[in-house]
Amino acid sequence: MMTDEQWQAIVNNDPAHDGRWFYAVKTTRIFCRPSCKSRPPLRINAVCFAAADEAIAAGFRPCKRCKPTGERLPDEEWIALVADYINRHFASELSLHHLAEACHGTPFHLHRTFKKVRGITPATYIQQTRIAEAQVLLSSTELSVAEIGARVGLANPSHFVALFKKIYGTTPNRFRAQNT
Ligand SMILES: [Zn+2]
Known part of the structure; x- marks a missing residue:
């Protein structure tokens, strides 16, 4: 069942x-x-x-694809699973520890393998995913900046604004003014 x-x-x-x-x-x-x-x-x-x-x-x-009898997944496939997990859970708190647990690895191994395969750390990937989603919400909704931050997993508004600025070189408000 x-x-x-x-x-x-x-x-x-x-x-x-x-x-x-x-x-x-x-x-x-x-x-x-x-x-x-x-x-x-x-x-x-x-x-x-x-x-x-x-x-x-x-x-x-x-299955030849997911190899359920225990043969280790190649790094690329494993990291694809990790990225997929991030894509679906970026709105909640996502520590490296939590991510490693959810994806069946150790934090150290996950961090190192992710960086090797993607060229950026999992933390950076999470940030980029959150800010990309924030851009979509800024240009397509009327939600406040603080509300959008909370929706993408960055509940602290000043942290959200600082991170947005760090990645895009402009503030959420200015981005919204230019893109609506
Ligand atoms: Zn399968």
Whole structure:
């Protein structure tokens, strides 16, 4: 049986669930990690297992893409999962520690690998993602600057304004005046 939470994890490719359970697809006879980027199956065709061994015993083959039997993901794929996680959670508090926990790595390894693959640190990527979203909200909504900061995970208005200025060289108000 599958819970609604599990189904949401499959649909959202949520890496926070990886390693805790697996899902198999009756039509393809393949099983995957929750974060697998393959197209989600119809819910009616999906079945969950607590362990990879159980899925294999039930006659399912491991997915070549997400390698649910434990072969380590290449760095690029792992960092793609991390970036994806950031893209979906930038509005909440995202410490390196939290990120590492959610993506099944250590903070040190995550920081180093992210920088190697993307050329910037996870913290910088989070900041850029937040400010990019703030730009969208500034030019497309009437929300106050403070409200927009809060919506992109920067609840402290002066911190938000300072960071915006650091990245774009202009204040949120000036950016809005020029882009609406
Ligand atoms: Zn897969």
